[in-house]
Amino acid sequence: MKISVLGMGYVGLSNATMLSTKYDVICHDIDESKLESIEKRRSPIKDKLISEFSRTKK
DSSP: OEEEEEOOSHHHHHHHHHHTTTSEEEEEOSOHHHHHHHHTTOOSSOOHHHHHHHHHOO
């Protein structure tokens, strides 16, 4: 199942992160720099758990 998440702020990125543990997630945001950060496995927001998950997820 593919799930789209709109907005990669605190709420959207947190939801996308948790959903990605079981589903394919497609992220959308009007700020392309956030999407570029996510593609490079860097969190666009300051959150310890999301940053750690981005670095370690395969």
